[in-house]
Amino acid sequence: xxxxxxxxxxNEKGYYGRFGGAFVPEMLYPNxxxxxxxxxxxxxxxxxxxxxxALLRDYVGRPTPLFFAxxxxxxxxxxxxxKREDLCHTxxxxxxxxxxxxxxxxxxxxxxxxxxxxxGQHGVATATVCxxxxxxxxxxxxxxxxxxxxxxxxRMKMLGAEVRAATCGSKTLKDATNEAMRHWINNPxxxxxxxxxxxxxxxxxxxxxxxxxxxxxxxxxxLREKTGRENPxxxxxxxxxxxxxxxxxxxxxxxxxxxxxxxxAAGKGLTSGHSAATTALGKPGVLHGSRTIxxxxxxxxxxxxxxxxxxxxxxxxxxxxxxxxxxxxxxxYSATDEEAVQAAFExxxxxxxxxxxxxxxxxxxxxxxxxxAHEVVVINLxxxxxxxxxxxxxxxx
Amino acid sequence: xxxxIIHLLQVSPKNLLSIYFTAGFPQLGDTRAxxxxxxxxxxxxxxxxxxxxxxxxDGETIQQxxxxxxxxxxxxKLLFEQLASxxxxxxxxxxxxxxxxxxxxxxxxxxxxxxxxxxxxxxxLPDMPLEVYEEExxxxxxxxxxxxxxxxxxxxxxDRIHQIDYLSDGFIYMVSSASVTGAKSGISDDQEVYFKRxxxxxxxxxxxxxxxxxxxxxxxxxxxxxxxxxxxxAFVKILRQTSNLxxxxxxxxxxxxxx
Ligand SMILES: Cc1ncc(COP(=O)(O)O)c(C=O)c1O
Numbered sequence: 001x002x003x004x005x006x007x008x009x010x011n012e013k014g015y016y017g018r019f020g021g022a023f024v025p026e027m028l029y030p031n032x033x034x035x036x037x038x039x040x041x042x043x044x045x046x047x048x049x050x051x052x053x054a055l056l057r058d059y060v061g062r063p064t065p066l067f068f069a070x071x072x073x074x075x076x077x078x079x080x081x082x083k084r085e086d087l088c089h090t091x092x093x094x095x096x097x098x099x100x101x102x103x104x105x106x107x108x109x110x111x112x113x114x115x116x117x118x119x120g121q122h123g124v125a126t127a128t129v130c131x132x133x134x135x136x137x138x139x140x141x142x143x144x145x146x147x148x149x150x151x152x153x154x155r156m157k158m159l160g161a162e163v164r165a166a167t168c169g170s171k172t173l174k175d176a177t178n179e180a181m182r183h184w185i186n187n188p189x190x191x192x193x194x195x196x197x198x199x200x201x202x203x204x205x206x207x208x209x210x211x212x213x214x215x216x217x218x219x220x221x222x223l224r225e226k227t228g229r230e231n232p233x234x235x236x237x238x239x240x241x242x243x244x245x246x247x248x249x250x251x252x253x254x255x256x257x258x259x260x261x262x263x264x265a266a267g268k269g270l271t272s273g274h275s276a277a278t279t280a281l282g283k284p285g286v287l288h289g290s291r292t293i294x295x296x297x298x299x300x301x302x303x304x305x306x307x308x309x310x311x312x313x314x315x316x317x318x319x320x321x322x323x324x325x326x327x328x329x330x331x332x333y334s335a336t337d338e339e340a341v342q343a344a345f346e347x348x349x350x351x352x353x354x355x356x357x358x359x360x361x362x363x364x365x366x367x368x369x370x371x372x373a374h375e376v377v378v379i380n381l382x383x384x385x386x387x388x389x390x391x392x393x394x395x396x397x
Numbered sequence: 398x399x400x401x402i403i404h405l406l407q408v409s410p411k412n413l414l415s416i417y418f419t420a421g422f423p424q425l426g427d428t429r430a431x432x433x434x435x436x437x438x439x440x441x442x443x444x445x446x447x448x449x450x451x452x453x454x455d456g457e458t459i460q461q462x463x464x465x466x467x468x469x470x471x472x473x474k475l476l477f478e479q480l481a482s483x484x485x486x487x488x489x490x491x492x493x494x495x496x497x498x499x500x501x502x503x504x505x506x507x508x509x510x511x512x513x514x515x516x517x518x519x520x521x522l523p524d525m526p527l528e529v530y531e532e533e534x535x536x537x538x539x540x541x542x543x544x545x546x547x548x549x550x551x552x553x554x555x556d557r558i559h560q561i562d563y564l565s566d567g568f569i570y571m572v573s574s575a576s577v578t579g580a581k582s583g584i585s586d587d588q589e590v591y592f593k594r595x596x597x598x599x600x601x602x603x604x605x606x607x608x609x610x611x612x613x614x615x616x617x618x619x620x621x622x623x624x625x626x627x628x629x630x631a632f633v634k635i636l637r638q639t640s641n642l643x644x645x646x647x648x649x650x651x652x653x654x655x656x
Contacts, residue, residue: 299472300502
């Protein structure tokens with residue numbers, strides 16, 4: 001049983017099965033190593049925990065509610081609960097991680113923060129905690145995403161962050177991540193890189209998963225309080241890099257009765273050539289410091305993903321998810337742009353909640369789930385849809 | 398036959414000039430022409446870059462050469478085809494340098510086998526971790542006669558440098574500053590302190606200094622502290638602008654080596 005209890009967590013070498021590791025050039029090694037040596041100890045310090053918990057409560061607004069969605073439940077003939085990460089300060093789960101990481105950065109005496117962002121949610125969450133802590137903040141964002149996500153660019157700037165355009169390659173999240181890593185190579189001593197998902201070299205995937213694990217920690221006691229049950233039957237989350245899913249799955253990883261369901265973005269369809277469904281279309285490989293599953297050509301060049309939601313527009317998934325997929329512990333499906341938009345409108349009109357486009361992919365799975373009347377389904381509502389209104393408006397006649 | 402890199406460093410361990418260039422750049426079919434011109438103009442060894450879509454340790458110049466090579470249609474498979482008969486005309490040591498993902502997709506053993514067949518002497522795979530090399534690839538590389546070259550930087554601890562020295566054969570690639578390629582030019586006094594520190598460690602492997610070397614002045618300054626120096630971005634810039642590949646390569650190398 002002891003082995004059971006740890007098999008889905010990172011091992012001491014930084015791997016989840018054959019995935020993970022720290023595939024970084026020597027120029028990044030000292031930075032990553034400094035973090036690896038210190039992160040567990042820092043997180044375990046009582047003073048860290050006190051500060052972290054207080055900020056999650058008073059600043060982020062945790063615990064976020066676990067809401068019984070009665071009309072949605074009625075429609076699908078099962079018991080559906082929504083974990084309301086959309087109610088977090090800044091509008092998504094991303095801030096759980098940035099709060100944790102900035103507290104780590106402070107304890108490592110870093111003066112400056114660098115981050116990457118796709119949709120801008122992680123960039124906003126990073127700019128927010130930098131303002132809170134009075135730290136300098138540089139956010140790299142693909143030139144195309146800067147155009148697509150103007151309101152989040154404005155938010156970051158208002159929060160005092162410098163937004164720098166990634167102009168190389170495909171000019172989206174993957175390239176912003178490359179630029180952030182290059183920035184860290186060029187500024188190894190005084191800068192901390194706040195990565196936005198459970199990706200990157202070890203210890204990032206584990207560290208980010210730990211900071212997001214508050215999601216499933218709360219789901220557990222909230223569900224017990226509301227239903228008397230220890231575990232749900234299903235936990236459903238969308239996966240870009242996989243941080244909200246990692247947080248929602250975390251405390252259920254070793255509960256085999258809980259089905260862990262991950263939704264990737266199929267874009268215009270799996271075979272359309274315009275998709276971001278990594279597990280369906282990818283192969284094992286190395287990108288951004290870890291061995292994981294990636295969308296790539298036969299020659300090993302990373303291919304550009306597509307999704308209507310900029311936050312799922314990433315050609316890989318975190319190594320934990322690659323392992324969950326590979327081992328069969330996680331079930332991976334995908335939803336198309338159309339299915340996601342439809343699910344977003346359904347939630348808006350049945351429950352009065354406008355979800356983020358990313359989150360809408362998780363909701364889209366309800367129609368195919370086939371859950372029974374007595375079963376409990378928890379959907380991680382990773383973010384709110386304010387940032388996506390321009391897209392949604394195109395679907396309102 | 399002894400490995401060409403080891404042989405070179407034994408017979409002339411001083412003032413060596415190594416040149417990096419991206420395969421399939423500026424034109425898809427230029428790889429061999431660049432290689433030949435480099436040998437004829439007096440470069441001592443070369444590092445042929447395997448283009449990759451996401452070169453996180455490279456600055457703009459090499460990023461762009463990678464992207465253009467890929468746009469030209471360059472692949473690792475094609476590179477081995479281009480290099481197939483190179484040993485009929487190229488005597489200097491040849492290394493392949495690149496990120497690990499294309500190698501993994503090609504298949505590591507097939508990659509090693511192809512390297513041996515075309516006459517590659519060594520590999521520089523900057524994002525391959527030390528432990529992965531030791532546990533998974535060392536034996537394979539050795540079996541195919543390939544030296545693995547590791548990088549060290551000003552931030553690399555003495556302990557780790559010793560560990561790298563122990564695992565290395567050929568030379569150690571001494572990155573001159575904490576930066577991506579092509580970011581900084583010139584060599585500062587701080588960097589000389591680092592070069593001297595490394596020199597004082599009594600390593601079994603000679604060192605070649607790379608990053609920030611762009612002309613005769615920086616070449617001479619670097620080679621005071623090491624067996625040789627490596628030029629990448631400055632050379633790639635020449636390739637990007639040239640209308641006469643051979644002539645411009647000759648001029649560039651002559652300026653650095655013999656003036
Ligand atoms: C609301 C929301 N959900 C999900 C994601 C995807 O990221 P991850 O898979 O790391 O949760 C994003 C990313 O921007 C997001 O903004």
